[in-house]
Amino acid sequence: MSLAALRQQLAELVEGTRPALPGLPTGFAALDAVLPDHGLPRGRLTEIAGTPGSGRTTIARQLVATTLHAGWWVAYIDASRTLAARDWAALGAHDSLWVVRPDTPQRGAWCADVLLRSGAFGLVILDGAPALSREIAVRLVRLARASDAAFVLLAPDNQHAGVAGALQLRVQRARAKRTTEPLDLTARLEGQVRAPASPPAPAPMSPRRLLISVEKGGPPARVEVPCAADESRHAARGVRENPQIPDRRGVARRDRNKRGARAGGAGERAIRRGDVALG
Amino acid sequence: MTVAAARGRCATLEVRDWDELCVSREVARTSAAFLSASPQVAPAAGLPGTWWVGATGFEALGGESALAETLQRMARVWHPSARVGIADSCVAARAATWPADGRWRMADGRNAGTRGIVPSGDDAAYLASLPLSLIPMDAEVREALVALGLGTCGALTALSGGDVERRWGAAGLSAWRLAQGIDPRRPVLAHVGPSRQAHAELALSTTSAEPVLFLVRGALERLMADLIRDGRAAAAVSITLTLDDGRGALPSGGMPHTVTREVRVPRAIARVAPWFERCRALLDTWTLTAPVCAVTVSITAVAPLGAEQGDLLAPAWRDPAAAEAAFERLRSTLGARGVVRPVAKDGYCPEREGLWLGLETVDGGRWTVETATHPPSTVNRPPSTVTLRLLESPEPVTVVASPQGEPRALNWHHRRIPIARARGPERLSGEWWTDSPFARDYWRCESEELEQEFLLYRDAQGWRLQGWYD
Secondary structure: OOHHHHHHHHHHHHHHHOOOOOOEOOOOHHHHHHOOOOOEOOOOEEEEEOOOOOOHHHHHHHHHHHHHHOOOOEEEEEOOOOEOHHHHOOOOOOOOEEEEOOOOHHHHHHHHHHHHHHOOOOEEEEEOOOOOOHHHHHHHHHHHHHHOOEEEEEEOOOOOOOOOOOEEEEEEEOOOOOOOOOOOHHHHHOOOOOOOOOOOOOOOOOOEEEEEEEEEOOOOEEEEEEEEOOOHHHHHHOOEOOOOOOOOOHHHHHHHHHHHHHOOOHHHHHHHHHHHHHO | OOHHHHHHHOOOOOOOOOOHHHHHHHHHHHHHHHOOOOOEEEEOOOOOOOEEEOOOOOHHHOHHHHHHHHHHHHHOOOOOOOOOOEOOOHHHHHHHOOOOOOOOEOOOOOEOOHHHEOOOOOHHHHHHOOEHHHOOOOHHHHHHHHHOOOOEHHHHHOOOHHHHHHHHHHHHHHHHHHHOOOOOOOOOEOOOOOOOEEEEEEEEEEOOHHHHHHHHHHHHHHHHHHHHHOOEEEEEEEEEEEEOOOOOOOOOOOOOEEEEEEEEEEEEEOOHHHHHHHHHHHHHOOOOOOOEEEEEEEEEEEEEOOOOOOOOOOOOOOOHHHHHHHHHHHHHHHOOOOEEEEEEEOOOOHHHOEEEEEEEEEOOOEEEEOOOOOOEOOOOOOOOEOOEEEEEEEEEOEEEEOOOOOEEEEEEOOEEEEOOEEEEEEEEEEOOOOOOOEEEEEEEEEEOOOOEEEEEEEEOOEEEEEEEEO
16 A cells, blocks of 8 residues: 555544534524534634624624633724724733724735634634625635634625535614604694703613524524613713703804804704704 | 945945845855864954954964965955954954054064964063053043053053952953953854755746745745754744846856845744745835845744644644734734724723724734723723724714704715614713814614614714714
8 A cells, every 4th residue: 555545544534533613602692502513613604794783793793702702812804994992992801802904995805814824813704895706705715614713704785705605694683662652753844843841851772682594504593682782872971951952062162153154064054954854 | 445445446346235134144154264264263242344263273284374374365355455363362363453564563672473473472562562442441441541641551451450450340350351461252163053045046037926935935844844853943034035137147247136134033933834924924015126036045043942832632722923923914014003902991982982002912922002092991891782883084974853953864875864763962072172172962863774873973064974883
């Protein structure tokens, strides 16, 4: 038997005994339960699709937090440069989190290439990059497979990389019952509604629940996960004022005077248009 | 020698920028050449262009004068007026190189000989008449000696050693000893390590980096395999590109035009992949003036191979050297703020509640961020909270508002977005003590049509869209 044949046999043996890699937990137990590897598959592409505002970033942040907590290195490519540092600061204490912000969204795929090729990261997330061509997507998946990394692509709805074996998840906001009475716009248009005597209570935002569907790469399933609303602004520092009371802040007064002098900025036009439409 | 004087000797002289790597390479070449004359060769520390060469045991080979002649002939390949001095001590030997005609006189009037050869045992007598400026010493001691009117080595040695030590301490005593020819410096046996260099020529000159990288990878694989076999790791790698600008093909047989760059790592490693990524990062930012026709990869610094091991049984263990290499590549292309880490800070406006700070690597595989100028925030958001996405600069939008100022519809990117619910205003103002004070009315507006929640504000300039919750 030749040496090459022996090597081949050994390689097959080693490959055959290689244990199946467990998935990376997503941080949502309900979602982990329906995913094939009980988490995001490693060495494969996971596409998380959804409209802007659907909750993709919240899912991604939970995923990053869970992966960092498990001791993995994580790279997040913010190709659109729209992540807010304040929301990610709690995770920034980890040594093993890198956020890569390329100068143009087109460079996002190149960054993913470098990060996956290094083999140092357990999770690489590409967010906000333009649609990947099939060739580039296949190459990135190959690199992810070589480094056993979970490669996650955050993409708009209906923008799929078209790679075989990819796991496709779709995120959307679950419809919630309205907690406030609908606005009677007709009445306001007719001028029948007067300004309230007391300051109106702020309308609570709709409670958030995210609906995640497994569309491809696993058994079709749909799970609903909770998501806390960001009430920190209004709860902690918000000053709810009666819009009837004039703004007496010094800076605002100074700015208003300037605006008056200019008489016709974009904001003024907007207000006037609002008056015409609804007043 | 001035540039003009050098041009007078060589009309085709090429003046280049100072290149430390090039100088160290030439020092190594000169040392290697001197080794054919003597087994003890050491470049003098702190004295560029000076070598200590062992001169004992040459009686059967023509003596010291034959050695001096041989060394002078070799050295003049590099410098037209190279000088040689031989003495019992390094300090006297260096002093013996100074007279242009090689005819220093002894203190008693005897001729010290040609080529600056000081007879054995006469170092103190030879140095006695020489100026103190030939003795390396502390500047403060030198000033004090000059102020005392001591101008020659003999005048210094005439003082009592105890007095010198009491007055100027160890520095003075060292100078006093050197003035007598008592010098602890000695040439040492030269150690020539294996050549860690790989050279490859391209079949066709190229302006593209890919063929060069192909050769670099092959060279690195070979060199790293040799290093591992010797139990060493590379701490610095240099890449020399030979440019095809016709200089090497001159009839005068000029040297080919080469450019060299070096890559250093904080911890020596002997793995190909991290080194290749660093070399690729170097080549990505290397602007060349001519096509490349050959590549030389050299390992310029080595260290013992580290015995540290990763925890191969921990699935999350990753190679820090690989991360460092990827970091270097990203940073070389994206700049210092390409790889960042989020830091919270106390602020009122959403864009001032956090910062992106550039990531920096520190020795030992640890990472840190650039120094923050703001105190950290104490606000902690749980990961399951809805996340805000901020536009880099707020975009002006047209808003249809109610008489009370509540947004009802939003025109953004040529699209009208009806707003089902709006919450606000949250009136924020501040930083009136700076050049950019702000006074904004913030509104959180929910669109049922798009299932999206926007963050708008209105200030003196009008309505702006700052971001959305995702």
